[in-house]
Amino acid sequence: MRHYWLFGVLGLLPVLANAAEPLMLSNKNNNLSISIYNQNLSFVKDVRPADLSGGINEVIFDGVAQRIQPETAIIFGDGIKVMEQNYNYHLLSYQNFVEQSIGQEVTTVRTNPENGENIYEKAVLIGSADGKPILRFSYGIDTNFGGRVVFNKIPAGMSNKPTLAAKINVAGGGNKNLHLAYLTDGLSWKTDYVVNVNSVDKLNLTGWVTITNNSGIDYENAKIQLLAGDVNVVRSFGAPMMKGRMLMAANAMGMDSMAESIEPETVNSYELYTLPTTATVKDHQTKQIALIEKADVSYKKEFNMQTPLYFNGQGDEFEKHHPAITYVIENTANSNLGISLPAGIMRFYEKDKGGNLQFIGSAHIANTAKEDTLRLKLGDAFNISVSGKNKKIKEEELSRKKVTNHAGRDCYDIKKRRTYQVEITVNNAENTDNTVILTQQFNDEYKIVEENIKSAEKNASERQWKVDAAKNSKTPLNYTVELTKTFGSCD
Secondary structure, eight states: OBOEEEEOOOOOOOOOTTOOOOEEEOSOSSOEEEEEOSSSEEEEEEEEEEEEOSEEEEEEEESOOTTBOGGGOEEEBTTEEEEEEEEEOOBOOHHHHHHHTTTSEEEEEEEOTTTOOEEEEEEEEEEEETTEEEEEETTEEESSOOSEEEOSSOOTTOBSSOEEEEEEEESSOEEEEEEEEEEEESEEEEEEEEEEEOSSSEEEEEEEEEEEEOSSSOEEEEEEEEEESOOOOOOOOSOOOOSSOOOEEEEOOOOOOOOOOSSOEEETTEEEEEOSSOEEEOTTEEEEEEEEEEEEEEOEEEEEEEOOOOOSSSEEEEEEEOOEEEEEEEOSGGGTOOSOBOSEEEEEEEEOTTSOEEEEEEEEEOOBOTTOEEEEEEEEOSSEEEEEEEEEEEEEEEEEEEEEEETTEEEEEEEEEEEEEEEEEEEEOSSSOEEEEEEEEOSSEEEEEEESSOEEEEETTEEEEEEEEOTTEEEEEEEEEEEEEEEEEEO
């Protein structure tokens, strides 16, 4: 099998003298597959049977996407060489009728204001301005005609849907499969997750794929594959829009169909999902298809807060800040999950004591691989608050180095160490025990001298404390920290 890549805008398909009538290839053959990307882009692969004669044939692929990227089109088949190709998207519209009927005689219709009867006249359409016809009547030229124009025929090359026409050279005649593939805009997918919280540590997760089709064509009984990840796409700009776009043929790789499986497979470091059954996606339609179903997934609920204390003066304080409600889900088999999760929005629901389902928050997730951890903020806790303050209790100079003489003044780099006492209170007014994770950022070199709850280093400039707050209680966090910093000073 030889494959050919089509590229370049060269001109319009020539009309061959005494050539056979072009062969119309319908798209109603139920041999269609689509790979849909996250970037409002899809790769359409279509196979159409054709009864071809040996030598030169003209074929028309009926029903291609209106938003096709013509320069990406591929046509190939056994013993097929593509010589020329047109993408015709000059669709039926009043403006197109006017533009394509210039120089032809038309019939005009006006209403007699006295009796309401139609007045029919003949005129020649000699031009147009902003889509409005310029007409030459027997009595003169009318540039602002207020009636209707009736056209005698459909202008050549116009149709009610876009088509792809090609001239191909066939080595031997007979029934053959012509493969058509192209990229098109207007077809996209996204993932939405429904999460039902069942207990304090278990939830059910359902992932729905939402496919939106604005590409200008229906896809009947298509095999659908979804690619998760950001594919780099180089767009062609500056090429003029034409009634026909001819593309020259060159060698190309073939497309092999992939085995159907709801489990994703890795393709060039992307995740590819193949829906288990074919689906029909109509133009201007949004369709939802179930993709993921996981029950009894383990999770942990945490309360997280970045404490807003500053250490650049005598002291600082804050009152009644509410920590974020955070759901932590390990994407592992041990948590009864362990699958690749496409980017999307997770919406969480939980039943109240009366059994009524309540929406409790949502969060966006990025593309999440297996073994990754999801940390999802759903809102701020109402019945948990945190207050705190710090106080400078000591300041000492560690070194002084003269660096320059500025305007007759001596200037120094002075290294100082300041010691602060920090008092934080976690007020847990809920009827359950909770863990509140407090994070403090230190902009300077720091050292924790003393603390009543053991801390851990989150990164080079942040420290973290896990405060186990008993129900209906206030839990203190006290620590002493030394901050070392070099200041500039001039006498």
